[in-house]
Amino acid sequence: xxxxxxxxxxxxxxxxxxxxxxxxxxxxxxxxxxxxxxxxxxxxxxxxxxxxxxxxxxxxxxxxxxxxxxxxxxxxxxxxxxxxxxxxxxxxxxxxxxxxxxxxxxxx
Amino acid sequence: xxxxxxxxxxxxxxxxxxxxxxxxxxxxxxxxxxxxxxxxxxxxxxxxxxxxxxxxxxxxxxxxxxxxxxxxxxxxxxxxxxxxxxxxxxxxxxxxxxxxxxxxxxxxxxxxx
Numbered sequence: 592x593x594x595x596x597x598x599x600x601x602x603x604x605x606x607x608x609x610x611x612x613x614x615x616x617x618x619x620x621x622x623x624x625x626x627x628x629x630x631x632x633x634x635x636x637x638x639x640x641x642x643x644x645x646x647x648x649x650x651x652x653x654x655x656x657x658x659x660x661x662x663x664x665x666x667x668x669x670x671x672x673x674x675x676x677x678x679x680x681x682x683x684x685x686x687x688x689x690x691x692x693x694x695x696x697x698x699x
Numbered sequence: 700x701x702x703x704x705x706x707x708x709x710x711x712x713x714x715x716x717x718x719x720x721x722x723x724x725x726x727x728x729x730x731x732x733x734x735x736x737x738x739x740x741x742x743x744x745x746x747x748x749x750x751x752x753x754x755x756x757x758x759x760x761x762x763x764x765x766x767x768x769x770x771x772x773x774x775x776x777x778x779x780x781x782x783x784x785x786x787x788x789x790x791x792x793x794x795x796x797x798x799x800x801x802x803x804x805x806x807x808x809x810x811x812x
């Protein structure tokens with residue numbers, strides 16, 4: 592049973608565009624929603640995280656939007672750059688449950 | 700400060716062979732985790748530890764055993780490797796509970812023939 596569903600599986604965005612990755616969760620007990628970024632051959636690294644008491648969190652070009660009633664959250668990457676090309680995982684705790692990942696490719 | 704390190708980086712095993720993956724962290728973290736990463740499956744938790752001397756099962760524990768004899772080390776063992784265990788294995792650690800940032804190692808690529 593997959594408790595965190597992530598989409599799309601892959602995404603191609605032009606440089607300067609907006610990348611949007613969506614996640615939906617089932618367990619209302621989840622109370623921490625991090626996004627991890629993984630470059631090829633490397634381990635995932637925390638990118639940004641949100642708790643359910645706020646609806647949005649922004650750090651530079653990265654924004655998490657959180658909709659508690661819909662049990663959905665999304666990652667927006669503004670002004671996407673080729674250096675953002677990586678695989679992105681959403682996650683939810685408790686017992687951190689990861690989404691299946693989105694491979695983002697930003698083309699010049 | 701090396702963070703989380705994993706050895707080996709790559710290994711090829713024959714079906715039925717055994718091996719141990721080593722994870723070490725120098726951040727004095729209480730929590731440590733072993734994940735496997737497979738295409739289209741994301742990261743799945745195998746086992747985890749909430750402190751020295753403790754271990755617990757995760758989502759996909761079958762075929763694996765773990766030990767946490769020292770706070771800084773978390774070992775993952777495969778007693779009799781199977782082709783289904785071909786994967787990339789990641790170790791992670793965190794200071795406290797699941798809500799805290801997890802720091803990942805660089806991964807171990809395992810191929811079971």
